[in-house]
Amino acid sequence: MSTSSATLPEASNRTFEVPKHPEWPVLSASEKETLKARIKGLLKEQNAVLVAHYYTDGDLQDLAEETGGCVADSLEMARFGTEHDAPTLVVAGVRFMGETAKILNPEKKVLMPDLEATCSLDAGCPADAFTRFCDQHPDRTVVVYANTSAAVKARADWVVTSGIALSIVEHLKNKGEKILWAPDKHLGHYIQSVTGADMLMWDGSCVVHEEFKSVALERVRKLHPDAAVLVHPESPAEVIEQADVVGSTTALIKAVTTMANKEFIVATDEGIFHKMHQLAPGKKLIEAPTAGQGASCESCAHCPWMAMNALQNLAEVLESGRNEVIIDPATSERAVLPIRRMLDFAREYGITMKGKGNA
Numbered sequence: 395m396s397t398s399s400a401t402l403p404e405a406s407n408r409t410f411e412v413p414k415h416p417e418w419p420v421l422s423a424s425e426k427e428t429l430k431a432r433i434k435g436l437l438k439e440q441n442a443v444l445v446a447h448y449y450t451d452g453d454l455q456d457l458a459e460e461t462g463g464c465v466a467d468s469l470e471m472a473r474f475g476t477e478h479d480a481p482t483l484v485v486a487g488v489r490f491m492g493e494t495a496k497i498l499n500p501e502k503k504v505l506m507p508d509l510e511a512t513c514s515l516d517a518g519c520p521a522d523a524f525t526r527f528c529d530q531h532p533d534r535t536v537v538v539y540a541n542t543s544a545a546v547k548a549r550a551d552w553v554v555t556s557g558i559a560l561s562i563v564e565h566l567k568n569k570g571e572k573i574l575w576a577p578d579k580h581l582g583h584y585i586q587s588v589t590g591a592d593m594l595m596w597d598g599s600c601v602v603h604e605e606f607k608s609v610a611l612e613r614v615r616k617l618h619p620d621a622a623v624l625v626h627p628e629s630p631a632e633v634i635e636q637a638d639v640v641g642s643t644t645a646l647i648k649a650v651t652t653m654a655n656k657e658f659i660v661a662t663d664e665g666i667f668h669k670m671h672q673l674a675p676g677k678k679l680i681e682a683p684t685a686g687q688g689a690s691c692e693s694c695a696h697c698p699w700m701a702m703n704a705l706q707n708l709a710e711v712l713e714s715g716r717n718e719v720i721i722d723p724a725t726s727e728r729a730v731l732p733i734r735r736m737l738d739f740a741r742e743y744g745i746t747m748k749g750k751g752n753a
C-alpha cells in the first residue's frame with residue numbers, strides 16, 4: 395500500500411482563533427414561546443424555510459421541524475433547500491453549510507443567523523495556501539470534505555461528505571488515481587486505513603472531535619461495559635479504534651435507534667443528543683470524555699461556532715434581512731461541479747446518503 399502525508403506550514407500553524415461560547419441571555423418559557431411565535435410569523439411572511447444542523451441548539455431544531463423545515467446533516471440540509479420551493483432559505487449551522495446551500499440554489503436568498511460562524515476545518519484550509527498545495531501535486535485527484543469554503547470547493551475535483559467518502563475514495567483508488575485530501579486529517583487517515591488509497595493529507599482537524607481522549611474513553615467503557623461506543627470519524631484514530639460504530643451524524647442517530655443496547659457512549663458534538671433523545675427516549679446517552687478546560691476546544695464536545703446560532707439572532711436576521719450569503723458567481727459555478735459529481739455518483743451507485751449519514 396502506498397500512502398503519503400504532508401504538512402504545509404500555513405496549515406500546521408493555526409491562523410484562526412477558536413471563540414468562546416457566546417453567552418445568550420437565558421429566556422423564560424414565556425419569552426421563548428413569544429420569540430418562537432415571532433419567528434414563525436416572519437418565516438411565513440417571507441415565504442422562508444428554516445434548515446438546521448443536528449449540532450445546533452434544540453430550540454432551533456424544534457422550530458425548524460415545527461415550521462416545515464428540516465433538521466439534518468449538511469448535505470441533506472442543502473438537498474432539502476434545493477427541493478423546497480421557498481425562495482428564501484435560512485440556514486442555522488456554520489458558514490460552509492450556508493455556502494453549499496447557496497451554491498446549489500443560486501437563485502434563492504440564503505440567510506444565516508451569524509455569518510461569522512465558521513468551522514475549524516474551513517478556517518484551517520485557506521484557499522490560497524490550498525491552491526498552492528494542489529499546484530505542487532498536479533498528478534493527484536483533489537478530494538475535499540464538505541467542511542470547506544466555496545473557493546476551496548472550486549479548486550476540487552470531488553466534494554465528499556463522511557457518508558460517501560469511503561465509496562468515492564475506493565472508486566478513485568480502483569481507477570488507479572492518487573488523491574490529495576483536505577482538510578480533515580483524522581477523517582482522511584480513517585478513510586486511508588479502510589481503503590488503502592494513496593492519500594496526501596492536508597493537516598486540518600475539527601477542534602471539537604479532536605478533543606475526545608482515548609485513555610479516558612477506555613475508563614468510561616469499563617464503567618459502562620454494555621454501552622455501544624459511537625464515534626464520528628473526525629475523531630483521532632485511537633478513539634475510532636474503540637468504536638462499535640464509526641459514522642457521521644445521521645449514521646450515529648440511526649445506530650441509537652436501531653441497536654439493541656440500552657446505553658451509548660457518544661463521541662461527537664453534544665447537540666446531536668437532542669435528536670437522539672427524541673428518537674430513542676428510553677436509551678441512556680453518555681458523552682465521550684474530552685480534555686475539558688484548558689484544551690484547545692474550551693467547549694468541549696460542543697462546537698463554539700454552532701453555538702452562535704440562537705433564537706435571538708435568527709429573529710433579528712429575519713427582521714433585518716441581514717446576513718445574506720453571497721458567493722462570487724464564477725467561484726460558485728466552479729464549486730458546484732465537484733458537488734454535483736458527488737450527487738451523480740450517489741445516484742449512479744445507489745448510495746442513499748441520508749441513510750448512510752453525513753457530517
Ligand code: SF4
Pocket residue numbers: 449488512513514515541600601602603628663697698699700
Ligand atoms: S463540530 Fe468541528 S467539524 Fe463541525 S462545524 Fe464545528 S469545528 Fe467544524
